[in-house]
Amino acid sequence: MKLLITTWLAALLLMVGSQAQANLTIEITRGSDRATPIAVVPFAGGEALPEDVAQVIHDNLARSGYFDPLPRGAMMDRPAESGEVRYGNWKALDVRYLVVGRASQEGNGYRLQFELIDVSGERRMIGETVTSGQGELRAAGHYISDEIFEAITGIRGAFATRIAYVTAQGVGDNIQYALYVADADGRNSQQVLSSSQPILSPAWSPDGSKLAYVSFETERPAIYIQNLATGQRVRATSFEGLNGAPAWSPDGRRLAMTLSKDGQPEIYIMDIGARTFERVTNSSSIDTEPDWSPDGRSLLFTSDRSGGPQLYRLQLGSGEVERLTFTGNYNARGRFAPDGESIFLIHRGGNGFQVARQELDSNRLVVLSESRQDESPSVAPNGTMVIFATQQGNNGVLGAVSADGRASFRLPAAQSDVREPAWSPFLD
């Protein structure tokens, strides 16, 4: 009898136990929001090249705010391909991803071979051979950075894009204004236009081939459209009064802009091909700084119709206008995120003028930048970063901040007093 009971009890316990094991689920609810540790090993043979491509990649990933690249000094070995990787070494450094590669000269250009490795999974994720021409090594580095960024995050990289900005050099009446285009990291800048009169509000066409901007070269503001490849340009508007803040429609066929030809500054849409104008706002207050929603169906703009500047959204189909910002008494220069679900803007709060993001469903406004005199935010085409102009001493500089505010940095610029940055679309 005792035997029977003991047997039965043991069987029951075992059964309960094994049943629990079959469904055993451990919930993991906490994690670290630190940037992902990655290591970009200097490319084998890279010392002979004029540019350190691995360093370009390292810097790009660090600036994105998504990654925390391992300093080269901490690396125990420098494998050149996945087969040479001793995973134990990298796991000991808690590195999750590893970039290795080789660089060599080939003809008039270079040959770059790289691999991205998932260290903890001990898997090679991507590998590619890239050839680049003379003087295109940095561009190749940006391209590889984009590939790595997308492979890991699932988000298309925007390292190989460009930025446009305006500089002012000189003092007093001798100020020379210039319009520049540079790589997204601020390097490799090229002058597009130079003028003794102010240049304002550069805007990239959706295909990245043209820039619209405002120039005062005729002593009166006028909107020009310039082809970057050929340098050819046309004057789009030169009405009496204000001609400002051009913004391309997503299809590239129209320009929204601010004109005061009928009195107050109001927003108009110009059909570029037909050269026709349609006034879309009608209020007794100032309406300006239009930006197209990614779907092209609405315009974001700044208006002081409530007293101070606030952001409004105009539905182009119905003409319905809705106020979007309610936090504080100054919200201006709105720009849509590429997914259209949030906007970036300049918000004035207790710390001055700062770049902020507002989710459109919750209307929650979050200040992103740490500087105090920010203006002209422009969003990267993948929505992960915002570039803006700010002041460093008496000098205008470019700053950038990640869309979640975790990472921010200053962009190096070869020129002094930089302003009015505009981030290009993806350039294919």
Add this chain to the structure above:
Amino acid sequence: MASHDQRVGYGLPTLLALLLHLGVLVVSVISLPASVPEPTSSSIVQATLVSTETTTDRAQRTEETRARAEARQAEEESQAEEQATAEAERQRQQEAERQSLKEARLEAEAEAARRAQEAEQQASLREQQEAERRRQEQEAEAQQRQEEEARRQQEAEAQQRQAEEARRQQEAEAQQRQAEEARRQQEAEAQQRQAEEARRQQEAEAQQRQAEEARRQQEAEAQQRQAEEARRQQEAEAQQRQAEEARRQQEAEAQQRQAEEARLAAEEAEQAIREEAAAAEARQGQEAANAFINLVKRAVEQAWVIAPNVSQGATARVAVRLGPSGELFSADISQSSGDSAFDRSALQAVEAAAPFAELRQLPAPVQRDYRQFNLLFRPGEVR
């Protein structure tokens, strides 16, 4: 002070009045003989008294006097002298009359002065008495006031003393309270330390118990192995015996049955031992398993780097299989979050957290049960 003034005020005039009256009296007394040229006063007094009495009496006396004078002068002087004497007498009479009038007036005046003096004396006495009374009253009042003052002062002092006393008491109480508080805090700390100590001791004991348990288990296993060994030996012997018996072909069946029965009994006993051990192990297993689950959870959470662009509500399930030493055999997404970066971050967290060598601390029969489990990645709180 006031009473003193008043005493001076009444005393001095009274004295002066007395002196004045005395002076008047003296002057009047002194001036009387000066104004009377007559050397004898007795005759004048007599004359005065006569003149004031009845005329007849006076006339008689005058007659008598004249008779006596005539008798005396008749011998010595003439009629003329008589006439002169009469004239002088008349003059003296007139003088005496004037004198007596004056005296009466003076007397009256003196009387009046005396009365006045008396009245004044009485008045001054009354005043003095009054003053005395008032002084006494004032003194009484002053005394009362002083007493009142003294009483008030005493009361004030008493109050002050009481207040002082109360303050001292409060201070003393506050000090006591502080001391009490400090003592309580020390006690609380001491208790905390004791609790900490107790907890450490319990942990140490728990470890010891586990170690002992493991030792017992090993012993049990050793015993089991020995029993098995014995069993095998018995079997071998039985077989040997069977072979021998078969060869001999004597009492084969009987012996064979006996041997069979012995073997069955041994087997049953061994079975019971084994089952009992298994039940005990299962119980221990549950406890050890909980510790193991917590350990896995902590290790994986620590290793999980959540991608910055994770969408809200993303959830991924990873099926984990471990080797006998806790090494990672496989980690696979059994339920994707739909975000490959998120799925990979979950896999990497498991891979970075492995191996889970603590598996070997579980009781041997339970180890197998924990070599396979699921991890559900659901970012609730991000550090």
